[in-house]
Amino acid sequence: MEQIARTPKQIGAALRRCRRAGGLTQAALGEKTGLRQATISALESGEPGTQLRTLAEVMATLGLELVIRERGQPGKDIGDLY
Amino acid sequence: MEQIARTPKQIGAALRRCRRAGGLTQAALGEKTGLRQATISALESGEPGTQLRTLAEVMATLGLELVIRERGQPGKDIGDLY
DNA sequence: CATCAATATACTCCGGAGCGCATAGAATTG
């Protein structure tokens, strides 16, 4: 499941889906990452002030990585979008 | 060119390559984004405290997007096919 | 419905980001 994001809101939404896919609650993820549940909530809600450290911590714990690429590259992933 | 990143440092390094690929200086990117050149510098250096708003602003200006996916999906990555 | 789990909000405190501004240091070029 590759999720595309360009804004903090989209990033947060994607992370939320990944967390839920792993059957975790915000509190549980907070435990694993050493972050407060409220911080997870803010991140997933797309608070633009959230720090990269928080994003990285959550991604690492959820086993995720980022691909940085130019916009609208119609690769094969297009199919995964719909 | 798809760049993979898991840490603020790797994110910053990737953005730096993208900026340079576009022939921009930090100052020029700062102009376009409304961010200080020092802020661009910090982001590219991988300061973990950098905010998502800064990342998003820079990505938008450079015409980039993120793909959030699970770590290490070797075969699925068709990016290196062309 | 009632209840319990999950998520969002609120408060104070502290630290650090990003601002304007300025400059030091590094890299590039002639």
Added chain:
DNA sequence: CAATTCTATGCGCTCCGGAGTATATTGATG
């Protein structure tokens, strides 16, 4: 080399994230 461009760093300032803690609000579930 020197000269110029680019990048990193410093200071004072304001603002807000995240910690700790607690409580609302929302969402599932029986």
